[in-house]
Amino acid sequence: xxxxxxxxxxxxxxxxxxxxxxxxxxxxxxxxxxxxxxxxxxxxxxxxxxxxxxxxxxxxxxxxxxxxxxxxxxxxxxxxxxxxxxxxxxxxxxxxxxxxxxxxxxxxxxxxxxxxxxxxxxxxxxxxxxxxxxxxxxxxxxxxxxxxxxxxxxxxxxxxxxxxxxxxxxxxxxxxxxxxxxxxxxxxxxxxxxxxxxxxxxxxxxxxxxxxxxxxxxxxxxxxxxxxxxxxxxxxxxxxxxxxxxxxxxxxxxxxxxxxxxxxxxxxxxxxxxxxxxxxx
Numbered sequence: 382x383x384x385x386x387x388x389x390x391x392x393x394x395x396x397x398x399x400x401x402x403x404x405x406x407x408x409x410x411x412x413x414x415x416x417x418x419x420x421x422x423x424x425x426x427x428x429x430x431x432x433x434x435x436x437x438x439x440x441x442x443x444x445x446x447x448x449x450x451x452x453x454x455x456x457x458x459x460x461x462x463x464x465x466x467x468x469x470x471x472x473x474x475x476x477x478x479x480x481x482x483x484x485x486x487x488x489x490x491x492x493x494x495x496x497x498x499x500x501x502x503x504x505x506x507x508x509x510x511x512x513x514x515x516x517x518x519x520x521x522x523x524x525x526x527x528x529x530x531x532x533x534x535x536x537x538x539x540x541x542x543x544x545x546x547x548x549x550x551x552x553x554x555x556x557x558x559x560x561x562x563x564x565x566x567x568x569x570x571x572x573x574x575x576x577x578x579x580x581x582x583x584x585x586x587x588x589x590x591x592x593x594x595x596x597x598x599x600x601x602x603x604x605x606x607x608x609x610x611x612x613x614x615x616x617x618x619x620x621x622x623x624x625x626x627x628x629x630x631x632x633x634x635x636x637x638x639x640x641x642x643x644x645x646x647x648x649x650x651x652x653x654x655x656x657x658x659x660x661x662x
Contacts, residue, residue, distance in 0.1 A: 410461055410465075412461075412462070412465050412467060416435055416436075417433045417435060418432070418433060418436045418469050418470075419431065419432060419433060419436075419470075420432055420433045420434075421433075430480075431470075431472075431476070432470075432472045432476065432480075434480075434484060434485065434487070435487075436469075436472060437472060437476075437477065437480045437481070437484055438484065438486060438487065439458070440454055440455075440458050440472055440477055441454075441477065441481055441484070443457055443461075444477075450474075451474035451477050451478055452474045454474070454477065455471055455472070455473060455474050455477070458471050458472075459471045488541055488542070488544070490535070490538070490540045490541075490542055491538055491540060492568075493535055493538065494537075495571070496569045496570065496571025497535060497542075497564070497568060497569065497570045498535065498537065498571055498572045498574070499533050499534070499535065499536070499542065499543075499560075499561075499564070499570060499572070499573045499574070499593075500533065500534050500535075500536050500575075501531075501532070501533050501557060501573060501574065501575040501579060502531075502532055502575070503530065503531040503532065503553045503556070503578075504529070504530055504532070505529050505530075505549065506527065506528050506529075506530060507526070507527055526549070527548075527549040528546055528547070528548065528549065529547050529548070529549055529551060529553075530544065530546055531543075531545040531546075531547065531553070531556040531559075531560060532544055532560075533560040533561075533563070533564075536574070542563070542564060543559075543560040543561070543563035543564060544560075545559050545560060553575075553576075553579060554578060554579050554580075554581040554583065554584050555583065557575065557579050557587055557588075558583060558584070558587035561573075561587050561588070561591055564591075570591045570592075570593040571593060571594065572593060572594045572595075572596055573588050573591075573593050573594070573595055573596065573597075574596040574597075575595075575596075575597050576597070576598065577597065577598045577599070577600045577601075579597050580597050580598070580599060580600050580603060584597070585597075
């Protein structure tokens with residue numbers, strides 16, 4: 382019996398698909414004329430910074446986007462400003478190298494229409510070491526190092542609202558208060574959703590401080606929380622404080638009277654009435 386032929390799929394949107402594929406390679410750079418490109422004077426005695434954090438972040442964003450070096454980034458930004466008809470100065474490579482160490486990155490986002498629904502997660506990235514195939518075949522020549530990126534994103538717009546980068550030894554739970562601190566205090570947070578790694582008392586306390594609802598699954602061996610801060614009392618413990626005996630508690634054995642034997646190691650088996658080397662010792 383011959384198999385039926387698979388159904389023929391016809392695509393009638395070739396023109397729209399072709400235009401979308403070409404749009405992926407287009408490049409459009411906008412410079413806001415209201416951007417404070419130069420840094421304002423802070424009234425200090427030492428020499429003030431010539432460029433603002435926004436200009437340094439713009440240059441470093443283009444550097445990371447196209448994978449350029451610092452000198453190439455300086456040339457790219459100069460050409461873009463020339464094409465835009467702007468006479469703004471360009472930070473040199475030494476300025477970019479020095480300012481990128483302590484730069485406070487500002488993530489632009491679109492404000493949500495209602496209460497914020499924040500999603501918390503922490504993926505890991507490998508920063509040093511061989512690949513999985515090379516390690517499995519030849520062994521690891523150097524210890525692999527990992528970094529954890531703690532992210533807080535908006536559930537509606539899927540935009541990153543908070544980010545922290547730590548080492549692999551830092552847990553997920555201690556970083557949730559740090560992520561919530563990056564959300565403006567005047568913004569209403571309606572719900573915080575995370576996995577079981579954030580089922581800790583400090584996480585619930587930080588979420589309750591923002592008057593938000595915590596949606597965190599209980600761990601496998603944990604007890605459900607009552608409210609935001611305290612866990613429910615265990616059903617195995619008396620509310621008065623007296624703990625009942627466990628059902629699996631062993632009863633006290635009666636002392637075995639000593640018996641005379643030619644060998645001391647056979648005294649207990651003979652008292653039990655079993656063979657010394659039998660299967661039921």
